[in-house]
Amino acid sequence: MNLFDRLSNLTKATLHEVLNKVEDPIMMTGQYLRNLEEDISTAEGMLKQQKMTVSTLERKAKDAEEDAKKSELNALTALQAGNESLAHQSAAGKIHFEEQAAKYAAEAEEVRSNIVELEIRLQEGKEEYTRLKEKQSELAARARKAKERAQAVRPNFSRGIESGDAARGFQRMEEKILEWEAGAEVSSQPFTTSNNVSSAPVEDDSAVREEIQRLKNKLSSK
Template identity: 55%
Template sequence: MSILNRLSNLTKATIHEVLNKLEDPILMTGQYLRNLEEDIAAKETLLRDQQAAVKMNEQKSKDAAHNAQLQEQKALEALTAGNEEAARRAAIAKIHYEDQAEHFSTNAKQAESQVFELELRLKEAKEELARLKEKRKELAERARKVEQSSQAECVNFSQGTYSGAAARGFERMEEKISEWEAGMAKSGYRPFDSASTMNHDNDPAVNEELQRLKDQLSSKKDQ
């Protein structure tokens, strides 16, 4: 290996070690949760604004429709009195108010659609927040065990159904803890927990992995 390659690998390893020390998984996951909570708060504010917009536009549409009816009545009265010019002005005003009523009605429907979408996103975000809080407890316990043993134990990484930026951050921090835990496997330290093993008997992720391995063996036999 050339001296340049050695220096390059040494530099990369040094940078990785520095970043590894700077990124504390528990602190980082706490920040991800705060970011998600801020995002939820922002969505709740936007939801309230859109709900207010729905009511405002509905009221404006209702008022405009009422004014259109009044102008129609004026036009009828003007025609009855033989004042065609006044009737024309009233008819023009009626059309104007009808256009306004339709415009505000359209705005109200658009705001209603945004309210529905925001409510859905808020529901998903709050569910994700609850999941990630539970995941943080699990990661904190795993990190505590790693810290106590000053090594790491290899544990399967399960992505679950997380989706937002906070969830991706959690996944990265879980991978980080898994890297710590991997050192324990290499050192030969593998604490046995029978209760934990029993708890995974019906774990979907475990069953899925077993089935994948069975399919892989079956495929090799068929070749």
């Protein structure tokens, strides 16, 4: 793609493509502007070179025209002196210089056309740069406000932490503390025996005496 095409594409581009990218849109707009600056600088250098080329071609065309006139004068002088050979040579030189003058003039005209086109593209590029620069400032302000709103709702967002992490962390800490509290509550309960085994319930004394007597009677009957 030549410079003309690239400048044309840039002047027709919008920022929608940038905003659809994953990267930071403000950073990407800055890169677009830097690219456009480089192209403008390149076009300005080319424009300067083209103007120098036109000046060179115009000078060469003028010199060739002067040489053609001199050759014609020499041919006339040779004819007046009866020198056919020199007259023929001078006439051929005149034709050659006239052809050179026409060639240089045509090339200069072509370069002038390129200069006109390049100047138009360059002006468009500069205008587009100014517009995009203003647009970048607008987008930067909008992005800053959006981040501020997001931070107000989700404080952890600016550090790349998903919303809700802090709340879930607090919940886990509360669950842990509840475990500690439950453990402390269990630890504070006294044991009923040293071996942590509950003793058999104490029955009525008369019932016990009766059971003992029954057992004795059973043994004596054998």
